Amino acid sequence: MTSITDPGPGATVAVGAKAPVTSQRPGFWTIRRRDQLAGYLFVAPQIAGSIVFVIVPLILMAWYSLHEWNVLAGQFSFVGTDNYRRLMDDPNLPGVLRATALFSVGLLVLNLSLALLLAVLLNQRLRGTVFFRTLFFSPVVVSMIAWTIVWNFLLQNNGGINGLLQVVGVHGPNWLRGEGTAMVAVVVVQMIKNVGLNMVLFLAALQGVPTDLYEAARVDGANGWRTFRSITVPMISPTILLTSIITVVGSLQVFAQIAVLTQGGPGNSTTVLVYYLYQQAFQFHHLGYGATLSLMLFLIVLALTIVQWQMRKKWVFHES
Amino acid sequence: MQIRRLSSVLAGLAVLASVLVACGDDRSTSASEPVKLRMTVWTANEPHLKLFQAIAAEYKVSHPNVTVSFDPIPFESYTTTLTTQIAGGNGPDLAWVLEESAPDFVSSGALVPLDDTLKKTAGYDFGDLAPAAVKLWRTDDKLYAYPFSTSPFGLFVNTDLLKKAGQPNPAGLVAPGKWTWDAAFAEATAVHAKTGKAGLVVRDFDYKVWSNLASIWTGWGAQAWSDDGKTCTFNSPEMVAAMTRLHKAIFVDKAVPGPGTSADFFAGQSAMTITQMSRASLLTDAKFAWDLVPLPVGPKGKYAVVGQAGLGVLKQGGHAADAEQFLAFFTNPANSAKLAQYFPPARKSQLNAETLGASNPLLKPAQLQSVVIDGIATGVVKPSHTGAAEIAQTVRASLDPLWKADANVKTVLDNVCTSLTPMLGQ
Numbered sequence: 001m002t003s004i005t006d007p008g009p010g011a012t013v014a015v016g017a018k019a020p021v022t023s024q025r026p027g028f029w030t031i032r033r034r035d036q037l038a039g040y041l042f043v044a045p046q047i048a049g050s051i052v053f054v055i056v057p058l059i060l061m062a063w064y065s066l067h068e069w070n071v072l073a074g075q076f077s078f079v080g081t082d083n084y085r086r087l088m089d090d091p092n093l094p095g096v097l098r099a100t101a102l103f104s105v106g107l108l109v110l111n112l113s114l115a116l117l118l119a120v121l122l123n124q125r126l127r128g129t130v131f132f133r134t135l136f137f138s139p140v141v142v143s144m145i146a147w148t149i150v151w152n153f154l155l156q157n158n159g160g161i162n163g164l165l166q167v168v169g170v171h172g173p174n175w176l177r178g179e180g181t182a183m184v185a186v187v188v189v190q191m192i193k194n195v196g197l198n199m200v201l202f203l204a205a206l207q208g209v210p211t212d213l214y215e216a217a218r219v220d221g222a223n224g225w226r227t228f229r230s231i232t233v234p235m236i237s238p239t240i241l242l243t244s245i246i247t248v249v250g251s252l253q254v255f256a257q258i259a260v261l262t263q264g265g266p267g268n269s270t271t272v273l274v275y276y277l278y279q280q281a282f283q284f285h286h287l288g289y290g291a292t293l294s295l296m297l298f299l300i301v302l303a304l305t306i307v308q309w310q311m312r313k314k315w316v317f318h319e320s
Numbered sequence: 321m322q323i324r325r326l327s328s329v330l331a332g333l334a335v336l337a338s339v340l341v342a343c344g345d346d347r348s349t350s351a352s353e354p355v356k357l358r359m360t361v362w363t364a365n366e367p368h369l370k371l372f373q374a375i376a377a378e379y380k381v382s383h384p385n386v387t388v389s390f391d392p393i394p395f396e397s398y399t400t401t402l403t404t405q406i407a408g409g410n411g412p413d414l415a416w417v418l419e420e421s422a423p424d425f426v427s428s429g430a431l432v433p434l435d436d437t438l439k440k441t442a443g444y445d446f447g448d449l450a451p452a453a454v455k456l457w458r459t460d461d462k463l464y465a466y467p468f469s470t471s472p473f474g475l476f477v478n479t480d481l482l483k484k485a486g487q488p489n490p491a492g493l494v495a496p497g498k499w500t501w502d503a504a505f506a507e508a509t510a511v512h513a514k515t516g517k518a519g520l521v522v523r524d525f526d527y528k529v530w531s532n533l534a535s536i537w538t539g540w541g542a543q544a545w546s547d548d549g550k551t552c553t554f555n556s557p558e559m560v561a562a563m564t565r566l567h568k569a570i571f572v573d574k575a576v577p578g579p580g581t582s583a584d585f586f587a588g589q590s591a592m593t594i595t596q597m598s599r600a601s602l603l604t605d606a607k608f609a610w611d612l613v614p615l616p617v618g619p620k621g622k623y624a625v626v627g628q629a630g631l632g633v634l635k636q637g638g639h640a641a642d643a644e645q646f647l648a649f650f651t652n653p654a655n656s657a658k659l660a661q662y663f664p665p666a667r668k669s670q671l672n673a674e675t676l677g678a679s680n681p682l683l684k685p686a687q688l689q690s691v692v693i694d695g696i697a698t699g700v701v702k703p704s705h706t707g708a709a710e711i712a713q714t715v716r717a718s719l720d721p722l723w724k725a726d727a728n729v730k731t732v733l734d735n736v737c738t739s740l741t742p743m744l745g746q
Binding site for chain 2: 069070071072073074156157158159174175176177263264265266267268279282283284285287
């Protein structure tokens, strides 16, 4: 039987072993090369996936953004930087970027605050915490489309939410038709869907904080808020960084909720960047311009992720 | 040496590609070669699909090498999905095309002209097609899609709900000329006030698909843009008057349920709905008494609005000649009569109460005559323009401010034209 460490015939014997002196040159498959091959084989599926589904589409996007593609006529013509000039002059784009920023900031603040609050509450040794953890996490595993369709019914003017409000004597707004309320509704629907995931990550981080730090703080006379601010937050700061990156990147990719709940309306108040590029590429058949918007989205996500990553030294306890 | 080898490989690939392209373009597939045709449709209605499959099975008897499959795509995303399939090189051989997208498809060169094949087909009787029905699908004197459905909008009425609210059946008001929009809105208001159910619903409008409102504003003589498609007429006095009346019906009279309020006529939740004849199939098991009446008379008099759907052959499909032949069979006089039970035909000889009545047991001859036959004869086709999807989205976004109780109708409609005008000039 040949073990994985067995160099095999023809291989150079490892340093330190008493090898017979030989005048033969080492073969091509040295241990080092074998290890390298094994390593490459292990990462090959991931690299192949990245090349096929990320790198190649990205290159194609850049290529398409230099063209105008008339799908119906089957014409694909080079237009140089026309699509980029159009991007600069697009009167809808400022509103789209504003809606995107509003959605992302709203979701980031609401999601992280609520997730942390729930995690802190459910980290107590109380009866029923397992039930509530399951309850808050369960929306994460529900299909996004099913979740959004159900909320679409609930948020109608004569839907379930306003029905409940009416029971307590409140006349609810027309959630999906008001310019302010539509964005709030979309943010909240997305927040409830994903808050459980961040909550679980925070819970894991909270449970990893050494208890002796809390004991030391208690001995020093620190109150609950001071303990939370000076011990809990710094100790879970890597998780805060992780959840904020996940949430921001996810918020910039929101599509299904907009498509089902508002279709970008009322007006263009909930037309976020991904929905806008979908409209341009697939509904209006401006595939070249859609590709240009996709590249812009990619650069925004990249820039935000780099900024967050660079700021980790300020935020994250372990990095400072 | 290597360069020479590479050149020979590339040359070989080029020859192979040209052979493949030639095969794809071949307009006369040999009779023994198996051919699979795919037709995209937006209906998933089982009786519709069964009828299509029966026609395809009959075609297979005379063309054993041809198999036709029907690919239902949801109506809401139909054109988007179809064009995405075309962009991905996976376009169907035959496709239904919505009237609002007709100018885009007809002018793009994506469709194959059908005249020669249809005229050559024995017994087809090409001259029987009504000129008004084919107008939208024709350009440069060539027909690019067969108008397989020319369906007028009518008003379905839940007579049980009207009776409960003490309102007369509109059918009795049509003949004396009292079936006006004011009468219709008054009945709808009464139903809502007395039963709590919705009054009148413009089906599929949902405060988004504004083109369905043509079934109302045409009564005021309004239209979305000029006949040449170059001038926005959303802010014309006729449109302002029509929209002002509709706005009052929604927010003052409560005759029409407001935005965000859902009510399905076919589930008995509203007294009246404006929709097309093909929806009558949803009333097969209706638990209430119903009637179908023409659209009410507007200030400009009696009118009708028609929704159309075309059937075209896509060049990209690769079996254009076979697809054209199947289309000729699918729409020949015999099959057109069968399809007429769901889709009002474009054939003049079949637009009579006898033919339509034979395949429409749910509708009475009087209903077919007043709504379908008279409607097709005089109907205005719903708005259509090149760049339909972008126009639809722009108008939808600009019209949104109208759907508030305190909206200034004229200002909103002026803003619609401000947004729309640059697009009409393209």
